[in-house]
Amino acid sequence: MGTLARDSTAVEAVRFDRFIVHIGQRLLLADGQPLRLGGRALDILLVLLEHAGNVVDKHTLLARVWPDSVVEDINLRVHIAALRRALGEGFIINLPGQGYRFAAPVLPAEHAAVLAPDVPTGNLPTRLSGIVGRDEELANLAPLLARRRLVTLTGPVGVGKTRLALAAAQEQGGHWRDGVWLLDFARGQCADEALAGLLQDMGLQANPGCALGGLPALLQQRRLLLVLDHCEACPGFSRRLVEALLALAPGVSLLLTCREALRMRGETVVPVAPLAVPPGDDACSIEQFMNYAAVRLFVGCAQARQADFQLRPQDLKTVRDICRQLDGLPLALELAAAQIEVFALVGLRAQLSEGLQVLNRGRRTAEARHQSLKAALDWSFQRLGSEEQHVLRCLAGLGRGFSLEQAVHHGSSVGLGPLVTARAVQRLAASSMLARDPGSARYRLLNSTRWYLEDAAASYHSAPA
Numbered sequence: 197m198g199t200l201a202r203d204s205t206a207v208e209a210v211r212f213d214r215f216i217v218h219i220g221q222r223l224l225l226a227d228g229q230p231l232r233l234g235g236r237a238l239d240i241l242l243v244l245l246e247h248a249g250n251v252v253d254k255h256t257l258l259a260r261v262w263p264d265s266v267v268e269d270i271n272l273r274v275h276i277a278a279l280r281r282a283l284g285e286g287f288i289i290n291l292p293g294q295g296y297r298f299a300a301p302v303l304p305a306e307h308a309a310v311l312a313p314d315v316p317t318g319n320l321p322t323r324l325s326g327i328v329g330r331d332e333e334l335a336n337l338a339p340l341l342a343r344r345r346l347v348t349l350t351g352p353v354g355v356g357k358t359r360l361a362l363a364a365a366q367e368q369g370g371h372w373r374d375g376v377w378l379l380d381f382a383r384g385q386c387a388d389e390a391l392a393g394l395l396q397d398m399g400l401q402a403n404p405g406c407a408l409g410g411l412p413a414l415l416q417q418r419r420l421l422l423v424l425d426h427c428e429a430c431p432g433f434s435r436r437l438v439e440a441l442l443a444l445a446p447g448v449s450l451l452l453t454c455r456e457a458l459r460m461r462g463e464t465v466v467p468v469a470p471l472a473v474p475p476g477d478d479a480c481s482i483e484q485f486m487n488y489a490a491v492r493l494f495v496g497c498a499q500a501r502q503a504d505f506q507l508r509p510q511d512l513k514t515v516r517d518i519c520r521q522l523d524g525l526p527l528a529l530e531l532a533a534a535q536i537e538v539f540a541l542v543g544l545r546a547q548l549s550e551g552l553q554v555l556n557r558g559r560r561t562a563e564a565r566h567q568s569l570k571a572a573l574d575w576s577f578q579r580l581g582s583e584e585q586h587v588l589r590c591l592a593g594l595g596r597g598f599s600l601e602q603a604v605h606h607g608s609s610v611g612l613g614p615l616v617t618a619r620a621v622q623r624l625a626a627s628s629m630l631a632r633d634p635g636s637a638r639y640r641l642l643n644s645t646r647w648y649l650e651d652a653a654a655s656y657h658s659a660p661a
Contacts, residue, residue: 233370253295317375329489351468354527382426419447470524497533587620
């Protein structure tokens with residue numbers, strides 16, 4: 197049985213059954229037509245084709261497809277299932293305890309023409325790096341997106357909702373015949389302009405006489421995934437668009453990011469938690485330490501800034517303190533690691549005790565609100581109602597953890613009515629500006645939010661009268 201040599205550049209395409217795989221172009225054709233397949237699933241297919249007829253154990257597949265990550269077996273099973281859905285049964289054989297075998301004959305495909313799609317099939321930005329610590333979330337999102345038409349990722353500022361949504365969309369893109377598309381409501385333009393840009397990307401002509409540019413009607417016959425990013429920027433418009441698409445475009449699935457759920461019929465809400473941080477008291481080896489996603493992200497970003505940066509045993513407590521001070525928030529960890537050349541580890545930990553000032557040097561290519569943590573929090577704080585803003589400022593005086601009763605009592609001491617405080621606390625928790633400890637009735641401010649509020653209060657009191 198033919199196989200695809202790993203180091204061979206002579207074979208540009210191979211065929212099996214009714215399929216042709218263009219290796220360099222990473223393109224799979226079925227009966228001459230492009231068949232969309234997620235990036236990881238295609239990587240697995242290429243490894244199996246390389247060893248066609250032979251068993252490939254799961255350790256080899258994991259090492260080849262996820263060379264720089266530690267992932268669970270469930271990730272492999274999810275993508276194998278996606279491959280089987282795309283190809284049909286009988287091609288990939290599972291041998292329990294041994295691995296997987298590609299069962300069909302594989303032959304070189306001579307003079308196979310690469311077909312360019314007639315229409316664009318997506319506008320997602322190119323990923324320049326992988327996503328750290330979200331393997332479980334990605335594996336859980338895959339079946340959700342296959343079964344549910346409306347999935348919303350919620351979570352606090354800087355937790356990585358956008359990055360997770362885009363990674364999930366790219367991983368699962370092969371399931372939608374007409375591609376995967378992004379509509380970002382936080383691009384500094386009004387919702388109508390953002391929608392017009394999406395229509396242009398899709399090669400569709402907007403209908404100015406119709407609500408929502410006529411997009412729902414234009415997508416009636418399409419089968420695609422649409423990512424709506426930063427829905428908190430225009431929640432009313434987002435709800436109208438989602439409602440219309442669900443009613444008029446049955447082949448469209450929606451993946452949303454928002455600080456809070458839209459609370460719509462059929463919505464599946466997936467809270468995105470901060471990355472896991474090391475516990476405060478356990479002694480760990482470097483290997484054990486690197487099992488925590490917050491540590492892996494911080495170390496990886498530090499090495500990107502300082503190529504010779506290495507985690508040493510004497511650094512573990514300092515790195516643990518930094519990750520815990522930053523609550524495992526990916527944006528905060530990336531911004532902190534960007535200062536490693538300036539402060540080194542011990543200096544960086546000391547600077548964090550001064551608040552947000554050190555977290556102000558993001559990538560120049562990042563959007564303005566992600567170039568500093570203060571900018572990101574500004575953007576979210578400004579979208580709160582005046583009542584929520586006032587109560588949130590008051591809660592900064594309570595420290596990190598408090599019950600609803602303590603919040604109401606503290607609010608009363610500064611002239612806030614009990615109902616006003618209780619209502620605002622519930623809304624702030626729903627919009628991810630307050631964290632609620634799992635399994636308890638206690639709320640807390642993330643350190644980044646508390647620093648932001650303290651800095652704002654200090655600026656207010658120091659301003660000239």
